[in-house]
Amino acid sequence: MVSFTFDDFPRTARYQGGDILAMQGWRATYYVAAGLMGIENHHGQSFHATDVQQLHECGHEISGHTYSHLDCAQSTPEQVIAETKRNTAALKAMGVDTPIEHFAWPYGTTNAAHKAALAKRFKSMRGVSSGVHYGKADLNLLKSTPLFSGPETDEALSLLQGLKKKPGWLIFFTHDVRANPSKWGISGRDFGRVIAAVKDCGADVLPVGKALEKLEGHYG
Template identity: 30%
Template sequence: MIQQLFVNPSNVLEVYNKIKRAFACWIIKERKVLDLSDAMISFSFDDVPDSAFSEGRSILKKYGYRGTYYISLGLHENDAPDPVLFDAGLLEEIVAEGGELACHTYNHIHFYNANSQEVIDELEKNQKKMEELIPGYRFSNFSYPYGEQTIPSKMLVQQRFRSARSIRAGINKNPVDLNNLKAMQLDSNLQLEKAFALIEQTRNKKGWLIFYTHDIRNDCSQWGCTPGYFEQVVKYCADRNIKVVTIEKGLDLIQAG
């Protein structure tokens, strides 16, 4: 095993990046007491493909909920079956109805390969483009593309955003690390029973469970889920009167606690 690891250069790089991320998460933290009266669940979408805006958003709205959309405004996949396009009118509608637009860098870059200036440029470019689409709208929260975190990038993100969401699996419990919020991906690897069990654990612990996914289609990618699956998770929360909040609203409740 050890021999294989060192013979294959890509394995060495992978281990190096994991160590880099572990150090970054260990050293740069923003701990906050989580003292909630009720558990909270958030539904978030990364990138964001059209089906998340259409299917995902309409399912949430059907149950009176709103989502957080972590967007990379430089992404433009016009010819894909589920295009990634950003229409100013649609984004405005989402904000007007209480949804949240959040930052995911402009070009969905790899932080492992980026220097500090490149990270700054990516964050500023996404903000600038956002304000061209919706004048005055400022991103408040962030999610790390590919979950990649380094010490310099975490410091830059911390200066600019209220929170940063990772792809580290788990429920956010006391104390919560606002610069490395845990999340669970809704995809075919997470069976519905497991998703329901996570919601129950969150209720018992009065924690904060953040779901994230990508496309919501019947022939979804490995990073997405079907509308039927998504609706069952959302309905599970609605049937039990569980508090579902955007990331921004969740932070307001934590701050007020």
């Protein structure tokens, strides 16, 4: 099983990301930091409210991040909870009419107190360390493999090859999808190579929430 996820997110993650996946009949998970709406940063132009709305209508999964992209390692659990509440409210105001059930830790940083605080609010929380889940997963810190142009693309392709021999759950994450991507983004060409490799390995492609439901059905 493979899940594609986009963090923050820049507009190219929709037009060159989720829209391209949807052409394969696949849907992605977007971990949205609502406070980044409309800004321009190193990932390019950030999402507009209509992007969130339309991705949601298309069946992509809108999920949580901290509102202002707050680094949880630098904050108290109370601050983190306040940020996630503010983020959820902002996503609702953008037209997301389903609960925000999944979360990604900005920068992948967290600690035991934060995990305990958010475990009551989210069904899963995702980090940024690479790897495949085989038969078990830490729902407070799911592994996630970067889809960045560079050596990370080769690593992603090799993990996909591995899924053919040993099935598991591989979650990818990236930011911008464009020619000349940032250090934390991927070119459309490399993204296309990954899509071809996913098709070749025959994995089911599901957003994180749907993948978890399927796993829970399987493992009880």
